[in-house]
Amino acid sequence: MTTTSSAEAGLAGMRAELDLIDVQLLDTLKTRIDICVRIAEFKREHDVPMMQPHRIGIVQQRAARFGAEHGVDGTFLRRLYDLIIEETCRVEDLVIDGPAMDDAS
Template sequence: MTTTSSAEAGLADLRAELDLIDAKLLDTLKTRIDICVRIAEFKREHDVPMMQPHRIGIVQERAARFGAEHGVDGTFLRRLYELIIEETCRVEDLVIDAPAADRAS
């Protein structure tokens, strides 16, 4: 039988691992948003429409395939990507619609 203190220590170790993964996940999301800003700048400079529905489908399908291959719930991944895509579209809109004076910086 495990003592309370060793169980707490084991749980603390697992939570520390989870905290590291969370930090990586958040950093990856930030990097993804940064790339979306660069994409928005490109779209603005080349008069490409912000919304690219076919691209959204590709991203969602890739997530669904990943889920099926790795035992991750597809509904969860679809909801997660809906949130991620919603935020990146919001950011792209801000970049594309920025006044010319804001673009010089």
């Protein structure tokens, strides 16, 4: 039988691993948003509409395939990507509607 202190130590170790993954996940989300800012700047410079429904479909289909291949719930991934896409669209709108980077200085 495992003692409480060894169980707590084991749990603490796994939680530390989880904390590291969370930092990586947040860094990855930040990097994704940074790339979306670059995309929005490109769209603004080339008069490309912000909303690209076909692209959203591609991203969501890729997430669904990943879920199916790796045993991750598809509804969860759909909701997660809905949130990610909503935020990146919000950021793209701000960039496209805002002053050009050259104008901001």
